[in-house]
Amino acid sequence: xxxxxxxxxxxxxxxxxxxxLIRQGKSLVVFNDPxxxxxxxxxAGLINPVVFRRMTKSWMVDNAFHQMEETYRQLExxxxxxxxxxxxxxxxxxxxDVALWKTKALANRLGDYxxxxxxxxHQYDGIATPFGIGKITKAGRVDIQQLISSxxxxxxxxxxxxxxxxxxxxxxxxxxxxxxxxxxxxxxIFCEGAAASFNPYFKKLKxxxxxxxxxxxxxxxxxxxxxxxxxxFVMPVGDDRYRIGATYRWDELNMEIxxxxxxxxxxxxxxxxxxxxxxxxxxxxxxxxxxxxxPVIGFLEEIPQIGIFNGLGSKGVLLGPYQAFQFxxxxxxxxxxxxxxxxxxxxxxKN
Ligand SMILES: Cc1cc2nc3c(=O)[nH]c(=O)nc-3n(C[C@H](O)[C@H](O)[C@H](O)COP(=O)(O)OP(=O)(O)OC[C@H]3O[C@@H](n4cnc5c(N)ncnc54)[C@H](O)[C@@H]3O)c2cc1C
Numbered sequence: 001x002x003x004x005x006x007x008x009x010x011x012x013x014x015x016x017x018x019x020x021l022i023r024q025g026k027s028l029v030v031f032n033d034p035x036x037x038x039x040x041x042x043x044a045g046l047i048n049p050v051v052f053r054r055m056t057k058s059w060m061v062d063n064a065f066h067q068m069e070e071t072y073r074q075l076e077x078x079x080x081x082x083x084x085x086x087x088x089x090x091x092x093x094x095x096x097d098v099a100l101w102k103t104k105a106l107a108n109r110l111g112d113y114x115x116x117x118x119x120x121x122h123q124y125d126g127i128a129t130p131f132g133i134g135k136i137t138k139a140g141r142v143d144i145q146q147l148i149s150s151x152x153x154x155x156x157x158x159x160x161x162x163x164x165x166x167x168x169x170x171x172x173x174x175x176x177x178x179x180x181x182x183x184x185x186x187x188x189i190f191c192e193g194a195a196a197s198f199n200p201y202f203k204k205l206k207x208x209x210x211x212x213x214x215x216x217x218x219x220x221x222x223x224x225x226x227x228x229x230x231x232x233f234v235m236p237v238g239d240d241r242y243r244i245g246a247t248y249r250w251d252e253l254n255m256e257i258x259x260x261x262x263x264x265x266x267x268x269x270x271x272x273x274x275x276x277x278x279x280x281x282x283x284x285x286x287x288x289x290x291x292x293x294x295p296v297i298g299f300l301e302e303i304p305q306i307g308i309f310n311g312l313g314s315k316g317v318l319l320g321p322y323q324a325f326q327f328x329x330x331x332x333x334x335x336x337x338x339x340x341x342x343x344x345x346x347x348x349x350k351n
Contacts, residue, residue, distance in 0.1 A: 046317065297339075
């Protein structure tokens with residue numbers, strides 16, 4: 001079988017890149033290891049254009065937001081599924097946050113994404129907001145799990161999906177092509193998430209993945225139709241269910257769910273709501289992250305048949321579509337630009 005590209009991994013990164021390449025008329029086969037837990041299986045799907053800690057814009061958001069909306073709407077049409085839910089995030093403010101919200105929002109030009117004036121008297125049933133809330137108006141969530149499973153079916157129907165792990169021993173890199181079993185392609189692009197740490201071609205890259213855990217809870221009667229955030233977010237997903245997240249750990253990169261993470265999330269949730277919720281499930285995953293928290297995109301200088309699209313970190317839903325769109329332009333030769341902060345070349349620069 002001859003195709004333009006082999007894509008390794010069908011998490012969010014592989015899905016978005018395959019979608020863009022197919023839209024541009026390219027042929028491909030996606031290999032996905034069914035035995036690995038994807039970060040994308042765990043992700044809440046939150047879209048937040050603002051970094052609350054510093055009250056600044058999220059990296060590249062002015063470019064990424066528009067493309068994000070465009071891509072998920074295109075995918076909704078392609079897959080006949082509702083995937084994108086634009087809903088505001090309401091940040092519960094502390095006493096000192098009200099003045100800070102106004103000054104930082106102005107100084108950091110956040111006006112496109114949030115209400116500049118906090119709502120001092122905003123009230124919810126069952127949630128204390130003594131100093132009001134600040135509202136991020138351009139925010140929401142994407143149902144990543146639905147997106148990925150529907151896209152797998154789409155690929156299967158095109159005979160473009162293999163439910164198997166790529167074994168590096170069996171990969172043959174030739175001067176102008178790559179061969180894997182019966183598939184021959186111009187290039188192979190790795191979208192392996194955190195597993196890229198074990199890829200022999202990317203030994204020079206500096207990964208700094210983080211483990212995260214989230215809870216899904218049932219809270220009848222809360223009736224939230226906005227995402228509420230303080231130290232954790234409370235995201236409504238329908239049928240009285242809410243996702244609460246997320247924890248960050250850099251020292252224990254495994255998929256085990258832990259009591260300590262559950263207690264941390266519940267204790268932070270308790271600062272927002274006092275009802276005792278029913279825990280439906282708890283999940284753990286590893287966010288694929290680089291040392292500088294920027295994505296890693298491009299082809300190896302010495303083996304240009306091998307590429308990577310990874311490092312989406314905790315912002316994959318917002319950043320992924322724009323990065324996939326840009327990278328596709330690069331792959332097709334329509335552009336020679338990969339953002340220098342995201343370019344794989346940063347790991348190969350000689351001092
Ligand atoms: C608790 C938690 C909460 C999160 N919440 C959010 C959120 O609210 N919003 C947000 O934007 N992001 C969130 N994220 C981050 C988000 O999950 C990632 O940005 C994104 O899903 C990464 O996608 P990926 O495709 O790079 O990796 P993955 O989803 O991990 O996918 C990699 C895929 O590659 C496959 N693979 C690996 N090696 C091979 C091989 N050799 N052969 C074949 N297949 C292979 C794996 O099986 C896997 O399917 C969260 C993450 C966690 C852990």
